[in-house]
Each structure stands twice: as C-alpha cells, then as structure tokens.
Amino acid sequence: MKHITFYLDFISPYAWLAFQKLPESLLGLSYRVSYKPVLLGAVLRHHGQLGPAEIPAKRDWTYRHVLWLAQRDGVELTMPSSHPFNPLGLLRLALACDAHGQPNRYQCETLFRHVWCGGADAADAQRLHSLTDQLSPQRDPADAAVKTQLKCNTDEAIAAGVFGVPAYEVDGKLFWGYDALPMLSDYLRGDPWFAGPDWNVPVTTPSAIAR
Numbered sequence: 001m002k003h004i005t006f007y008l009d010f011i012s013p014y015a016w017l018a019f020q021k022l023p024e025s026l027l028g029l030s031y032r033v034s035y036k037p038v039l040l041g042a043v044l045r046h047h048g049q050l051g052p053a054e055i056p057a058k059r060d061w062t063y064r065h066v067l068w069l070a071q072r073d074g075v076e077l078t079m080p081s082s083h084p085f086n087p088l089g090l091l092r093l094a095l096a097c098d099a100h101g102q103p104n105r106y107q108c109e110t111l112f113r114h115v116w117c118g119g120a121d122a123a124d125a126q127r128l129h130s131l132t133d134q135l136s137p138q139r140d141p142a143d144a145a146v147k148t149q150l151k152c153n154t155d156e157a158i159a160a161g162v163f164g165v166p167a168y169e170v171d172g173k174l175f176w177g178y179d180a181l182p183m184l185s186d187y188l189r190g191d192p193w194f195a196g197p198d199w200n201v202p203v204t205t206p207s208a209i210a211r
Contacts, residue, residue: 002031007157007167009040011087013066014178016116018166020075025181029188035108037091038154047163053084078119085123092146096137101149
C-alpha cells in the first residue's frame with residue numbers, strides 16, 4: 001500500500017478540486033492519504049513568489065479557470081465573498097481536530113466546504129466559531145503547540161520541494177497541482193515511464209539564463 005502526503009491550504013481552490021477528485025482519480029488502487037495543512041503564503045515567500053491572486057490579470061484568470069473546471073468536473077465551487085483571505089484560523093482548526101495534528105478526510109472536507117461552498121465570508125469570526133463547535137477539536141486551535149505544528153508542516157513541505165498547493169508526495173516523488181492527478185495515478189499504477197530517464201531531466205538540464 002502506497003502512502004500519499006497531501007499538502008493543502010484551504011485558501012486554494014485548486015486544492016479543493018484536487019481533494020474532491022482524488023478518490024476518483026485513484027480508483028482501484030491501494031493507498032492511504034495523510035492530509036497535511038500548510039501555510040501557502042509562507043511557502044510562496046520562501047520561493048520569492050507572489051500568489052496568483054496577488055497579480056491582477058492572473059487573479060482574474062485563476063478565478064475563471066477554477067469556476068470552469070468545477071462545472072466541467074462536477075465539483076461544487078462558489079467563490080467566497082472575498083478572496084484571498086487569512087486562512088490561519090482554518091489551518092489551525094484543522095490541526096487541532098486531532099491530538100497528533102493529523103486531520104481526517106471528513107474534517108478537511110468540512111473546512112474546504114466552509115470556504116468553497118455557499119459564497120460566504122471564509123474568515124468571518126462567527127462562522128469560524130460555529131465551525132469550531134461543529135468539529136469539536138481535541139485541542140485549542142490557539143494553543144502554541146498547534147501554531148508550532150503548522151510552522152513545522154510548512155517547513156517540512158518546503159524541505160520536500162513543495163512550492164505550491166495542492167502537492168502530493170509519494171516514494172520521495174513530488175506531484176503538484178490539480179492537473180497532476182492523472183500523472184500521480186499513472187505512477188501509482190506502475191507506469192514504466194517513471195523508472196526511465198525523463199523523470200530526472202530537470203536536474204540534468206542546465207539553465208542558460210538567470211534573473
């Protein structure tokens with residue numbers, strides 16, 4: 001049985017799409033998933049990147065793209081009343097749901113739906129309070145240990161090469177993005193391409209320009 005680490009931030013619509021379609025993409029395979037919340041903003045800062053929503057033209061395209069993908073793929077998705085927003089409360093709540101900081105699929109789906117279904121304010125304090133009551137976390141989301149765990153998750157993701165979400169790590173290989181689900185599926189189904197030379201082409205191809 002293969003183990004997949006699914007790095008996510010509830011702020012990402014692509015992470016929501018991938019979360020919903022992962023079981024269908026991997027149908028018939030033997031695997032287990034660990035859902036690992038990370039702070040996407042910190043990952044982007046580490047790599048010197050702006051988020052898609054911080055570039056006006058890219059922001060417009062991103063929102064149109066995810067809404068189109070959702071209707072194409074049959075996933076419920078409505079933009080929250082404002083985006084981007086501060087996801088820290090949701091990320092800490094996810095980690096607080098489990099004594100060891102390992103939220104299950106139901107808990108993650110509940111948090112994702114809070115953001116991407118209904119069109120409400122994802123960061124509204126009253127809604128977050130109600131969500132906390134619904135999930136009945138085992139720890140206080142404001143506890144220092146929970147905050148530290150979120151930082152550790154994010155640092156771990158960066159060390160693994162994660163530069164955005166959703167990202168999936170299995171057998172030391174990293175796959176990124178909603179559109180990487182077919183590639184992940186092919187790897188888990190034993191496609192011989194992954195044992196060939198092309199996987200390592202990026203590390204053997206020199207760059208001829210730097211900015």
